[in-house]
Amino acid sequence: MSNIRRLKLSAIFPRTGRFAEYAQQFADDSDVNSVNTTLIHATDRILFVVVTVEGTDIDREELYEQIRNFGGAVHLPLEVDCGSYTLDSDDSYGPDLDWTSIDRNGTLEL
Numbered sequence: 001m002s003n004i005r006r007l008k009l010s011a012i013f014p015r016t017g018r019f020a021e022y023a024q025q026f027a028d029d030s031d032v033n034s035v036n037t038t039l040i041h042a043t044d045r046i047l048f049v050v051v052t053v054e055g056t057d058i059d060r061e062e063l064y065e066q067i068r069n070f071g072g073a074v075h076l077p078l079e080v081d082c083g084s085y086t087l088d089s090d091d092s093y094g095p096d097l098d099w100t101s102i103d104r105n106g107t108l109e110l
Contacts, residue, residue: 002082002083003056003057003058003082004057004058004059004060004080004081004082005054005055005056005057005058005081005082005083006052006053006054006058006079006080006081007052007053007058007060007063007077007079007080007081008050008051008052008053008077008078008079008080009050009051009063009074009075009076009077009078010040010048010049010050010051010074010075010076010078011049011050011051011067011072011073011074011075012046012047012048012049012072012073012075013046013047013049013067013070013071013072014045014046014047014071014072015042015043015044015045015046015047016071018070018071020037021070022037022066022067022070022072023035023036023037023051025066026053026063026066029055029059029062031055031056031057031058031059032053032054032055032058033054033055033056034052034053034054034055035051035052035053035054036051036052036053037049037050037051037052038050038051038052048075049072050078051063051067052079
């Protein structure tokens with residue numbers, strides 16, 4: 001099975017000062033080249049974040065465990081790149097898109 005080279009996912013974190021520490025800690029992994037965290041929305045208690053990790057062999061389960069250790073939870077993967085190189089990222093999924101429902105046939109209703 002091919003190595004994961006980029007993993008982009010949405011996650012929620014409690015609104016604490018530890019958010020930046022998470023990105024720094026995971027970036028210390030030898031197989032990780034870069035970590036990007038983007039705040040999408042915040043309430044008085046919760047941060048909604050997109051986390052992007054790039055490297056040579058990203059351990060998905062380790063990343064999920066790191067998020068749990070910081071009190072967060074993975075919402076869903078948004079992008080996974082595998083193979084010998086990463087493709088250019090396409091943010092066309094629109095983090096501010098109003099995803100109201102997906103019917104049983106898999107079509108998106110806006």
